Amino acid sequence: MDCSSTPPAPPVHRASGHKALVGLVCALVLVAGSAFGPPVEPAMTVVIDAGHGGKDPGNLGTGRYKTTEKDITLSVAKKTAAYIEERIPDVRVVMTRTGDTYPTLPDRVRIANDAKADLLLSIHCDSFTKSSAVGSSSFVMGLGKSETSLRVASQENAAIFEEADPQGFDPDDPDTFIALALKQEIYLGRSLQLAEAIQTQFRERVGRRDRGVRQAGYYVTAYSNMPSVLVELGFLTNPAEEDFLRSAQGQDYMSSALFRAFRDYAKQWFSLESAVQSAPEETEKNPEVELTPSENIPAPAAPAWFEVLTGDCNAEVCFSIQAASQRSRAPLVTAEGADIPNVVVQQVGSVHKYRVGSTGSYAAACQMRDTLRRNGFPDAFVVAFEGDQRIPLQEALKKGRN
Ligand SMILES: [Zn+2]
Numbered sequence: 022m023d024c025s026s027t028p029p030a031p032p033v034h035r036a037s038g039h040k041a042l043v044g045l046v047c048a049l050v051l052v053a054g055s056a057f058g059p060p061v062e063p064a065m066t067v068v069i070d071a072g073h074g075g076k077d078p079g080n081l082g083t084g085r086y087k088t089t090e091k092d093i094t095l096s097v098a099k100k101t102a103a104y105i106e107e108r109i110p111d112v113r114v115v116m117t118r119t120g121d122t123y124p125t126l127p128d129r130v131r132i133a134n135d136a137k138a139d140l141l142l143s144i145h146c147d148s149f150t151k152s153s154a155v156g157s158s159s160f161v162m163g164l165g166k167s168e169t170s171l172r173v174a175s176q177e178n179a180a181i182f183e184e185a186d187p188q189g190f191d192p193d194d195p196d197t198f199i200a201l202a203l204k205q206e207i208y209l210g211r212s213l214q215l216a217e218a219i220q221t222q223f224r225e226r227v228g229r230r231d232r233g234v235r236q237a238g239y240y241v242t243a244y245s246n247m248p249s250v251l252v253e254l255g256f257l258t259n260p261a262e263e264d265f266l267r268s269a270q271g272q273d274y275m276s277s278a279l280f281r282a283f284r285d286y287a288k289q290w291f292s293l294e295s296a297v298q299s300a301p302e303e304t305e306k307n308p309e310v311e312l313t314p315s316e317n318i319p320a321p322a323a324p325a326w327f328e329v330l331t332g333d334c335n336a337e338v339c340f341s342i343q344a345a346s347q348r349s350r351a352p353l354v355t356a357e358g359a360d361i362p363n364v365v366v367q368q369v370g371s372v373h374k375y376r377v378g379s380t381g382s383y384a385a386a387c388q389m390r391d392t393l394r395r396n397g398f399p400d401a402f403v404v405a406f407e408g409d410q411r412i413p414l415q416e417a418l419k420k421g422r423n
Pocket residue numbers: 072073079080090144145146176177
């Protein structure tokens with residue numbers, strides 16, 4: 022049927038049923054074409070990876086329910102994908118799984134790389150040996166040496182060591198790790214930007230406890246050739262957080278938060294003509310709506326060792342502890358999520374340095390350092406200051422003797 026030619030002239034002497042039908046169909050096709058436009062060329066591709074699946078249940082949470090991490094990651098991944106597809110049709114969404122299946126970690130990377138994706142979002146849930154640990158984190162690829170980075174990386178990478186071909190991946194091998202981190206370095210800025218946006222959404226719109234953005238060596242984010250973020254929605258070993266993340270409302274909230282963070286990121290880097298500008302509706306199902314935090318998550322109780330970090334320094338030379346330094350912004354918290362007190366954050370170039378405590382006594386500083394090292398900050402070391410000026414430790418010790 023040729024619709025581009027002039028429509029047939031109206032019959033003059035006798036009705037032509039066939040011609041009238043062709044004209045009607047052409048008109049309908051033209052109307053339909055103008056209403057819906059040509060098939061939308063995707064402006065970008067996002068891969069959404071629901072962690073674990075099939076024979077790999079992920080973490081088992083508190084053990085009160087049959088559902089495990091793999092069920093929650095799939096549910097949140099599907100809801101997030103549906104929000105994006107509904108509201109930003111010129112974004113192509115690719116899922117690494119849509120059912121209870123087990124793509125290996127290399128399979129997931131292959132799916133993302135073959136799709137020439139512009140972004141990879143991997144969704145997981147955290148676990149810890151103590152049920153008090155609480156909060157949401159986002160991870161980007163990098164040299165994360167904190168206890169949290171190493172713990173989470175080993176949990177999420179566990180599946181790779183059951184594979185026949187782990188591609189030589191050994192997160193404990195510094196050469197492998199540094200090479201992978203350097204490869205991801207070109208994507209780090211964008212990965213950090215999305216991760217920050219996700220954490221802001223989790224904190225401000227869903228009222229989750231914000232454990233910040235960290236760098237860690239995940240297999241999936243390490244080998245994918247695109248900006249990538251791995252989110253830990255919360256701790257399934259914490260009864261309240263597990264109940265929240267299992268609930269339909271909790272999953273709607275978290276998916277909405279992921280959708281909004283993604284939309285803001287995508288709008289900045291891609292021309293998304295189809296981004297829907299619909300008026301918000303007063304429904305929890307609408308991801309555009311700003312939600313009132315459903316609950317306030319209390320911080321875990323301060324452990325007794327925090328006492329070592331208190332005190333002030335009025336001396337000429339003061340000692341302090343550099344507990345951590347990292348590219349990303351993250352509150353300095355214990356493994357359980359309690360805020361370390363008396364933290365001073367100093368940004369030097371693109372690195373944030375986290376300093377804790379202040380004392381005129383070098384011995385007290387060493388005690389602070391050792392306490393921090395024992396409690397999740399293995400790289401803690403003593404630094405010295407004269408006024409606001411950092412001075413070499415040797416010089417500080419010499420001055421202290423005079
Ligand atoms: Zn996981």
